[in-house]
Amino acid sequence: xxxxxxxxxxxxxxxxxxxxxxxxxxxxxxxxxxxxxxxxxxxxxxxxxxxxxxxxxxxxxxxxxxxxxxxxxxxxxxxxxxxxxxxxxxxxxxxxxxxxxxxxxxxxxxxxxxxxxxxxxxxxxxxxxxxxxxxxxxxxxxx
Amino acid sequence: xxxxxxxxxxxxxxxxxxxxxxxxxxxxxxxxxxxxxxxxxxxxxxxxxxxxxxxxxxxxxxxxxxxxxxxxxxxxxxxxxxxxxxxxxxxxxxxxxxxxxxxxxxxxxxxxxxxxxxxxxxxxxxxxxxxxxxxxxxxxxxx
Numbered sequence: 001x002x003x004x005x006x007x008x009x010x011x012x013x014x015x016x017x018x019x020x021x022x023x024x025x026x027x028x029x030x031x032x033x034x035x036x037x038x039x040x041x042x043x044x045x046x047x048x049x050x051x052x053x054x055x056x057x058x059x060x061x062x063x064x065x066x067x068x069x070x071x072x073x074x075x076x077x078x079x080x081x082x083x084x085x086x087x088x089x090x091x092x093x094x095x096x097x098x099x100x101x102x103x104x105x106x107x108x109x110x111x112x113x114x115x116x117x118x119x120x121x122x123x124x125x126x127x128x129x130x131x132x133x134x135x136x137x138x139x140x141x142x143x
Numbered sequence: 144x145x146x147x148x149x150x151x152x153x154x155x156x157x158x159x160x161x162x163x164x165x166x167x168x169x170x171x172x173x174x175x176x177x178x179x180x181x182x183x184x185x186x187x188x189x190x191x192x193x194x195x196x197x198x199x200x201x202x203x204x205x206x207x208x209x210x211x212x213x214x215x216x217x218x219x220x221x222x223x224x225x226x227x228x229x230x231x232x233x234x235x236x237x238x239x240x241x242x243x244x245x246x247x248x249x250x251x252x253x254x255x256x257x258x259x260x261x262x263x264x265x266x267x268x269x270x271x272x273x274x275x276x277x278x279x280x281x282x283x284x285x286x
Contacts, residue, residue, distance in 0.1 A: 048209035048221055055206070056199045063198070066191035078191055081224035085240060085248035097228060105228035107252040 004041045007089040015118065017127050018136040020061045022054070023092075025136060027126065031116040033108060034073045034096035036065045045090050047082040062092050064134050069096040072129055079107055147184045150232040158261065160270050161279040163204045165197070166235075168279060170269065174259040176251060177216045177239035179208045188233050190225040205235050207277050212239040215272055222250055 006016070006024055014026035014037055028035035040058045044050050050058065066078045075096025082092050095108055102114040118126075130136035149159070149167055157169035157180055171178035183201045187193050193201065209221045218239025225235050238251055245257040261269075273279035 046209075046221055047223055048206045052199075052203065052206075055202065056195075059198065059202060060195065063191045063195075066189075077228065078189055079224070079226050079228070080190055081222070081226070081250070083222050083224070083250050085220065085222070085250070107224070107226050107228070107250065109250040109252065111253065 006039050007087050007091075009087050010037060010039065010089070010091060015123055016139075017130060018138045020064070020134075020136065022058055023061045025065070025130070026091075027118070027123070029117065030112060031118040031122070032102045032112065032114045034069050034075060035108060036069070036094045038062055038065065038092045038094065040090055040092075042090060045084060045088050047090060047092070050090075058092070062094055065094045068130060068134050069094065072133060073126075074098075075101075081107075081109065083109060149182050150230050150234075152230050153180060153182065153232070153234060158266055159282075160273060161281045163207070163277075163279065165201055166204045168208070168273070169234075170261070170266070172260065173255060174261040174265070175245045175255065175257045177212050177218060178251060179212070179237045181205055181208065181235045181237065183233055183235075185233060188227060188231050190233060190235070193233075201235070205237055208237045211273060211277050212237065215276060216269075217241075218244075224250075224252065226252060 010026060014028050017025045017027055019025055023038035023040045026037040026039060028037060038061060047055065069075050069078060073096055075098050077097040079095040079097050084090065097104065103112045153169060157171050160168045160170055162168055166181040166183045169180040169182060171180060181204060190198065212218050212221060216239055218241050220240040222238040222240050227233065240247065246255045
């Protein structure tokens with residue numbers, strides 16, 4: 001599916017980290033919470049319109065990100081959602097949460113107030129850890 | 144797992160419709176959108192802490208509800224989430240959405256403003272349709 005392109009709105013809102021076998025891995029630019037977004041390379045827009053096998057595989061990649069957040073970023077709770085009311089391209093939110101975080105206990109969608117930027121060093125640190133721990137692939141056209 | 148009990152807050156917020164093999168099926172009392180909640184019988188609180196096999200099975204039941212919403216309730220978009228910041232017991236939201244619905248395009252969590260009640264007839268209609276179309280089981284202790 002070489003014609004696949006990530007929605008421009010997602011690219012505007014996120015840092016592009018790399019990819020797994022099925023999904024592109026983005027990180028929401030708001031650094032106040034670890035907010036990952038997976039974008040599977042598919043034209044299907046609804047998670048539940050994916051057939052069982054690819055849906056299970058995509059969910060497996062989401063589980064890898066969830067474990068990464070818990071094991072390496074120090075957030076024990078995960079908020080997970082497929083919404084897509086504004087950006088129709090299928091994308092999955094995987095957000096680390098903890099008691100007292102800047103949005104707790106509200107969900108982040110449309111609610112998060114505090115906004116922080118990732119430093120280049122922090123962003124590189126997360127990417128390198130994902131490469132080492134989760135076999136993230138860095139895309140050559142997107143260093 | 145006979146000791147399993149649905150969280151009282153979920154029961155207070157929802158109508159209890161019945162169950163599938165793994166999950167109890169609830170319907171949020173706010174009738175302004177078709178807002179189903181699945182509660183799998185497990186002590187695990189995080190979707191991604193479930194091992195692959197039961198997680199896939201739970202997601203399959205969520206897909207059944209999503210298809211039901213699309214095929215029988217007339218909503219083509221599904222918002223899906225596992226949040227649990229307030230009620231820690233694992234539960235999955237499956238919400239039918241469409242352009243111009245009372246909350247569009249915001250996600251429903253913490254946002255929905257309009258509140259309507261289900262009539263007994265409407266509730267029974269949905270339950271019967273779920274029994275017929277999706278093999279929902281009515282629990283004898285919860286007629």
